Amino acid sequence: MTEWLPWLILLPLLWATAAFLLGPGRGARLAIGTTAVQLALAFALAFELGSGSGAPVHRVGGWGAPLGIDLVADGLSALILILTQLVALPLFVYARIYFAAAAPAWFWPLAGFLVAGMNALVLSADLFNLYVTLEIVGLAAVGLVAMGGTAGQLAAALRYLLATLVGSGMYLLGVALVYGSYGTVSIATLTPLVSAGAPLAVWFAGGLLLIGLMVKTALFPFHGWLPPAHGGAPAPVSALVSALVVKASFYLILRLWLGPFAAMAEVAAALPAVLGAAAILWGSWRAVRAQRLKALVAWSTVAQVGYLFLIFPLLGADQLALHAGGMQVLAHGLAKAAMFASVGVLIQATGRDAVAGVAGVAACLPLTLFAFGLAGVTLMGLPPSGGFLAKWLLIEAALLRGRWDMVIVVFAGGLLAATYVFRVLQQAFLATPGGEALRVDRRRLATLEWTAFALAVASILVGLRGMEILRLLGVGA
Amino acid sequence: MSTGLIFACVGVVLFAMGMAGVLLLEHLLRRILAFNLMGSGAFLVMVGFAQRMDVPDPVPQAMVLTGIVVAVAATALALALARRLHALTGKYTLPPAADD
Numbered sequence: 001m002t003e004w005l006p007w008l009i010l011l012p013l014l015w016a017t018a019a020f021l022l023g024p025g026r027g028a029r030l031a032i033g034t035t036a037v038q039l040a041l042a043f044a045l046a047f048e049l050g051s052g053s054g055a056p057v058h059r060v061g062g063w064g065a066p067l068g069i070d071l072v073a074d075g076l077s078a079l080i081l082i083l084t085q086l087v088a089l090p091l092f093v094y095a096r097i098y099f100a101a102a103a104p105a106w107f108w109p110l111a112g113f114l115v116a117g118m119n120a121l122v123l124s125a126d127l128f129n130l131y132v133t134l135e136i137v138g139l140a141a142v143g144l145v146a147m148g149g150t151a152g153q154l155a156a157a158l159r160y161l162l163a164t165l166v167g168s169g170m171y172l173l174g175v176a177l178v179y180g181s182y183g184t185v186s187i188a189t190l191t192p193l194v195s196a197g198a199p200l201a202v203w204f205a206g207g208l209l210l211i212g213l214m215v216k217t218a219l220f221p222f223h224g225w226l227p228p229a230h231g232g233a234p235a236p237v238s239a240l241v242s243a244l245v246v247k248a249s250f251y252l253i254l255r256l257w258l259g260p261f262a263a264m265a266e267v268a269a270a271l272p273a274v275l276g277a278a279a280i281l282w283g284s285w286r287a288v289r290a291q292r293l294k295a296l297v298a299w300s301t302v303a304q305v306g307y308l309f310l311i312f313p314l315l316g317a318d319q320l321a322l323h324a325g326g327m328q329v330l331a332h333g334l335a336k337a338a339m340f341a342s343v344g345v346l347i348q349a350t351g352r353d354a355v356a357g358v359a360g361v362a363a364c365l366p367l368t369l370f371a372f373g374l375a376g377v378t379l380m381g382l383p384p385s386g387g388f389l390a391k392w393l394l395i396e397a398a399l400l401r402g403r404w405d406m407v408i409v410v411f412a413g414g415l416l417a418a419t420y421v422f423r424v425l426q427q428a429f430l431a432t433p434g435g436e437a438l439r440v441d442r443r444r445l446a447t448l449e450w451t452a453f454a455l456a457v458a459s460i461l462v463g464l465r466g467m468e469i470l471r472l473l474g475v476g477a
Numbered sequence: 478m479s480t481g482l483i484f485a486c487v488g489v490v491l492f493a494m495g496m497a498g499v500l501l502l503e504h505l506l507r508r509i510l511a512f513n514l515m516g517s518g519a520f521l522v523m524v525g526f527a528q529r530m531d532v533p534d535p536v537p538q539a540m541v542l543t544g545i546v547v548a549v550a551a552t553a554l555a556l557a558l559a560r561r562l563h564a565l566t567g568k569y570t571l572p573p574a575a576d577d
Contacts, residue, residue: 066536067536128540128543131544131547132543132547135547135550135551139550139551139554142554142558143554146558146561149561150565151562151565151566151572152572154558154561154562154565155562155571155572155574156574157558158505158555158558158559158562158571159571159574161551161554161555161558162499162508162512162555165499165512165515165551165555166496166499166500166512166515169492169495169496169512169515169516169519170496172516172519172523172544173489173492173518173519173522175523176488176519176520176522176523176526176527176537177522177526179523179526179527179536179537179540180485180522180523180526180527180537181526183527183534185540201526224574227574228574
């Protein structure tokens with residue numbers, strides 16, 4: 001078992017390099033085929049963890065910590081591994097058709113390095129290796145955002161790059177202070193050391209790590225870079241970065257919060273929750289006001305990231321808040337990928353990226369609109385979706401601790417989400433301004449429509465398979 | 478105060494200066510240089526803070542080497558993007574964001 005743990009990192013690295021060598025626009029089939037294998041590996045890992053055989057560890061090159069690098073998997077990392085491959089596979093099928101006409105040159109290598117970075121990040125067990133994987137994910141994502149090559153996209157990519165570099169710079173300084181204080185960066189070794197007693201430098205380091213990762217997760221008020229970057233890129237790229245990349249840094253915050261910095265975290269637990277609540281309200285409000293379709297979906301990501309941070313003051317022995325966070329990561333990842341994918345179809349069909357422009361699509365693209373609606377159901381948190389389960393667990397955890405203010409924020413966010421989703425749906429059911437039917441080449445769009453639909457259905461299904469997912473989250477935690 | 482600790486304190490100052498530069502400056506080349514200053518500050522802390530007792534520690538030096546590779550890659554990407562932006566708009570500053 002531990003023998004093939006590194007293959008989850010090696011496979012995407014291999015096909016990304018092969019795609020680069022094959023040349024611009026090539027390598028789609030290779031990417032799709034190998035990602036299917038990675039998905040099978042991720043599920044096999046989850047089953048193995050579920051059967052109770054303990055967390056597998058792989059010592060890279062046989063060296064082992066502290067000199068070498070250890071790869072470790074537990075329930076939380078298995079969940080993110082499944083999410084990554086589950087989002088990537090349909091999106092790659094989607095991207096192959098989407099880019100068929102005018103292939104932006106290097107989508108496949110960059111996407112491969114992004115997936116490799118994600119997989120390596122969730123399997124890493126030391127702070128410095130996590131820094132390197134964070135940078136792989138960040139730089140690949142910036143490359144993908146800049147891929148369109150217009151001035152607006154380049155400016156968005158540069159803004160994103162500078163924000164992500166400031167975030168990882170703060171993270172690196174934090175790692176330097178931790179190493180200087182304890183002489184190790186292994187998370188497992190640090191946990192007892194930090195809880196036994198932390199000098200001032202480590203408190204400072206904890207703050208730097210937290211804020212740096214918040215910048216990379218685009219938590220309010222550090223969200224400024226996200227809407228132009230995610231809202232301006234080509235649809236498959238927006239879907240990939242919005243569903244996965246912000247989750248990478250959130251995963252790391254959660255891992256540090258539950259591990260080495262647990263003692264310190266109690267002091268600061270109110271801060272992420274307050275910022276998260278502000279993100280939900282401000283992000284949803286901007287989504288309600290957005291004029292462009294993709295800007296609407298991008299602002300909705302700012303809001304949905306806010307839910308992830310509400311869990312921090314609620315984390316406790318009963319695991320409810322952790323379950324809520326894990327479920328929200330999974331449900332939002334799938335729903336947001338579905339939403340960007342269906343919006344990409346709508347933009348291709350109508351020729352313009354405007355909420356006002358979707359009039360008439362209900363008649364000619366019902367499947368796409370259904371996918372958008374199903375993804376919206378998850379974002380609003382209606383049963384039986386994964387989003388419903390996430391918000392239900394969050395409300396339950398909040399009520400148990402008498403946090404009525406949080407319950408109100410969750411409900412308000414749900415209502416605002418309904419408002420922006422129904423704004424698009426309502427417009428889609430109107431007649432076109434001229435009254436004539438919209439002409440759409442449905443044969444060309446069929447694959448795009450079905451992949452968006454598959455992602456949306458998956459975001460609902462995770463709600464129905466909730467028990468298995470929550471049990472997986474508990475493994476090794 | 479040992480030399481290692483002096484290096485670490487200088488590193489923190491450099492990091493703060495670099496970060497202020499990335500956030501506050503307008504010209505893209507200056508911002509990219511400021512990012513490099515920030516990175517160097519972090520590297521100095523990493524090497525200096527770990528050898529407070531004046532005993533060199535090889536592990537953070539290996540980490541800094543890796544960090545330099547990452548910083549070079551990030552700088553190259555930033556420069557390529559900035560050059561392309563200059564070719565398209567004729568400016569080395571970011572246009573105001575239009576985000577909705």
